[in-house]
Amino acid sequence: MTEAAMNSWSKAVEVINKARSISIFTHYDADGDALGSAFALAIELKRLGKETCVFLDEEMQKKLVFLSSKGIDTVVYEVGMETRRFDLSIAVDSGDMKRLGKRAELFKSAAVTMKIDHHISKDDFGDYNFVDTKWAATCVAIWELLTELVGEISDEAAIRIYTGIYTDTGGFKHSNTDERVHLITAKILSKLGDLSYISRIFQEKSKGMIKLYNIAVSKMEFFFNERVVYAYLAKEDFEKAGAIMEDSEGLATYLREIEGVDTSVFIRQGDKEDELKASLRSNEIVDVAEIAASFNGGGHKRAAGFTYYGDEQSMKKMLLERLGRTLNDT
Amino acid sequence: MTEAAMNSWSKAVEVINKARSISIFTHYDADGDALGSAFALAIELKRLGKETCVFLDEEMQKKLVFLSSKGIDTVVYEVGMETRRFDLSIAVDSGDMKRLGKRAELFKSAAVTMKIDHHISKDDFGDYNFVDTKWAATCVAIWELLTELVGEISDEAAIRIYTGIYTDTGGFKHSNTDERVHLITAKILSKLGDLSYISRIFQEKSKGMIKLYNIAVSKMEFFFNERVVYAYLAKEDFEKAGAIMEDSEGLATYLREIEGVDTSVFIRQGDKEDELKASLRSNEIVDVAEIAASFNGGGHKRAAGFTYYGDEQSMKKMLLERLGRTLNDT
Numbered sequence: 001m002t003e004a005a006m007n008s009w010s011k012a013v014e015v016i017n018k019a020r021s022i023s024i025f026t027h028y029d030a031d032g033d034a035l036g037s038a039f040a041l042a043i044e045l046k047r048l049g050k051e052t053c054v055f056l057d058e059e060m061q062k063k064l065v066f067l068s069s070k071g072i073d074t075v076v077y078e079v080g081m082e083t084r085r086f087d088l089s090i091a092v093d094s095g096d097m098k099r100l101g102k103r104a105e106l107f108k109s110a111a112v113t114m115k116i117d118h119h120i121s122k123d124d125f126g127d128y129n130f131v132d133t134k135w136a137a138t139c140v141a142i143w144e145l146l147t148e149l150v151g152e153i154s155d156e157a158a159i160r161i162y163t164g165i166y167t168d169t170g171g172f173k174h175s176n177t178d179e180r181v182h183l184i185t186a187k188i189l190s191k192l193g194d195l196s197y198i199s200r201i202f203q204e205k206s207k208g209m210i211k212l213y214n215i216a217v218s219k220m221e222f223f224f225n226e227r228v229v230y231a232y233l234a235k236e237d238f239e240k241a242g243a244i245m246e247d248s249e250g251l252a253t254y255l256r257e258i259e260g261v262d263t264s265v266f267i268r269q270g271d272k273e274d275e276l277k278a279s280l281r282s283n284e285i286v287d288v289a290e291i292a293a294s295f296n297g298g299g300h301k302r303a304a305g306f307t308y309y310g311d312e313q314s315m316k317k318m319l320l321e322r323l324g325r326t327l328n329d330t
Numbered sequence: 331m332t333e334a335a336m337n338s339w340s341k342a343v344e345v346i347n348k349a350r351s352i353s354i355f356t357h358y359d360a361d362g363d364a365l366g367s368a369f370a371l372a373i374e375l376k377r378l379g380k381e382t383c384v385f386l387d388e389e390m391q392k393k394l395v396f397l398s399s400k401g402i403d404t405v406v407y408e409v410g411m412e413t414r415r416f417d418l419s420i421a422v423d424s425g426d427m428k429r430l431g432k433r434a435e436l437f438k439s440a441a442v443t444m445k446i447d448h449h450i451s452k453d454d455f456g457d458y459n460f461v462d463t464k465w466a467a468t469c470v471a472i473w474e475l476l477t478e479l480v481g482e483i484s485d486e487a488a489i490r491i492y493t494g495i496y497t498d499t500g501g502f503k504h505s506n507t508d509e510r511v512h513l514i515t516a517k518i519l520s521k522l523g524d525l526s527y528i529s530r531i532f533q534e535k536s537k538g539m540i541k542l543y544n545i546a547v548s549k550m551e552f553f554f555n556e557r558v559v560y561a562y563l564a565k566e567d568f569e570k571a572g573a574i575m576e577d578s579e580g581l582a583t584y585l586r587e588i589e590g591v592d593t594s595v596f597i598r599q600g601d602k603e604d605e606l607k608a609s610l611r612s613n614e615i616v617d618v619a620e621i622a623a624s625f626n627g628g629g630h631k632r633a634a635g636f637t638y639y640g641d642e643q644s645m646k647k648m649l650l651e652r653l654g655r656t657l658n659d660t
Binding site: 199 | 501502504505507508509512513515516517519523524525526529530534535536537540543544548587588589
């Protein structure tokens with residue numbers, strides 16, 4: 001742990017210790033790191049005797065449900081829902097306030113608010129903000145906070161932290177994978193033994209997914225000396241493959257791995273009229289967080305996304321122009 | 331390090347210190363762990379002032395050439411080739427003598443012979459044998475041996491050890507990934523920083539490979555309640571995809587990741603007449619090392635292979651019968 005973080009955690013520990021009831025928030029479209037952070041935190045707060053509830057914006061993805069816990073109150077929030085007033089609310093893995101979606105008011109309604117995150121963002125929306133982009137995953141921060149807060153972290157929480165670290169480092173592959181990631185993982189494996197069943201959950205491919213990948217490969221286009229690969233899947237493609245939305249999740253990463261490619265762009269038709277969902281991944285040249293931000297999206301340097309309303313061809317033109325400029329500037 | 335291994339290494343260190351010239355051998359079809367082990371060892375032996383040469387059975391795969399080193403003599407051995415007589419020969423990552431291929435006589439010609447390996451095998455073909463199936467990779471053993479032998483391991487050797495560990499654990503995903511794997515990796519990253527460029531080498535897919543995967547997916551067949559997936563690629567399929575042999579390497583692993591599948595079988599036509607190369611992978615039920623052994627092949631419980639001479643249909647029938655028996659027994 002860095003000295004700076006160590007100092008910070010003592011403040012976080014103080015704030016948490018003072019609170020009797022604590023609500024926990026993830027970003028919407030919650031991923032492995034968001035849910036891993038939220039439930040690891042909730043499990044340990046409950047062990048400390050706190051009254052705790054995790055508030056979600058929507059149902060968990062099927063493959064992530066194992067991160068929830070029977071012992072932890074979990075509520076999919078609806079506007080107008082009656083809830084008690086909490087002493088403290090903590091938002092994990094959420095760079096901006098707007099990432100809380102319809103739960104923003106509920107988050108703010110607590111007596112004290114806290115943000116723990118690792119995204120690039122200037123929106124320090126909590127009364128207390130613990131943010132460091134050097135944390136490979138928010139779960140790295142949660143591990144360090146909980147070590148300060150409870151000492152020995154429970155097995156139940158450790159599995160969730162492992163999962164958050166695993167997913168946000170792309171299974172220990174991405175450039176954010178550092179010494180600390182491996183040291184925390186070593187400690188977790190020394191307690192829990194073989195955790196390859198978790199990597200299998202994230203490696204697992206449905207038949208629909210495999211067929212969808214085949215369609216994407218047959219439709220992919222290359223630009224800028226093949227340094228950019230672009231693939232668009234319409235709703236019909238999902239139907240043809242017998243695939244659901246979740247099945248397309250790793251597709252941008254899959255395309256980024258093609259020889260010579262720096263940046264992959266995967267676009268899928270959204271649920272709403274004219275809605276397009278873009279996922280961008282890069283290897284080392286393009287800062288895709290910057291590109292996504294110019295479309296009002298967000299994310300990390302190497303993995304980002306945005307939602308666009310309009311037709312695919314005009315979005316593609318704008319996006320390729322931006323990518324072309326970035327590639328020429330470097 | 332286990333106490334047993336610690337004791338063993340002192341003997342290995344003694345034997346190595348006595349030798350002035352040392353030849354190093356990998357198994358044929360050398361992979362990341364074999365070449366990583368060989369060159370990490372050679373680099374550190376050279377630093378100790380030993381005369382060292384790595385003997386290979388064939389040219390290195392293109393993507394593995396970065397594991398070699400300008401400073402290290404490397405010879406692709408041909409029968410009858412004249413070489414000096416070495417004081418010590420060390421075979422790494424080679425379970426059986428026959429895995430040395432045409433280099434077996436050369437290996438035996440040294441005054442003293444040593445084997446360092448982690449495969450299941452009863453063939454202790456060295457004068458000294460350091461074998462433990464609990465080592466996730468032979469590179470784990472090499473790290474521990476070199477720590478005893480030289481203390482601080484050089485950056486050049488550390489990169490090779492990282493690569494061997496990375497490849498033999500499937501990028502920290504397979505069930506052999508243990509605390510020790512992550513601790514060694516943490517130490518290497520603390521010295522070398524971001525090593526994601528190495529994971530990219532192994533994630534990288536050529537266009538030929540992507541097209542080959544599409545063909546394999548369109549041809550795959552399922553057996554035994556979809557717990558076994560089978561795919562066969564003939565030479566024509568490689569030609570159609572514009573793919574080379576290396577492009578099919580990850581295919582068995584890719585197929586194993588399909589939902590509900592325990593065991594994947596990928597067969598490709600070999601270079602020789604009637605030759606079939608089989609790769610088997612399993613998740614948790616079938617011991618594929620056992621199945622492969624019954625076809626005179628070898629490997630690990632979860633990853634094994636064999637070569638078969640005959641026609642595909644009769645091999646497929648025999649193989650599926652064996653798999654069916656194993657699945658019914660469990």
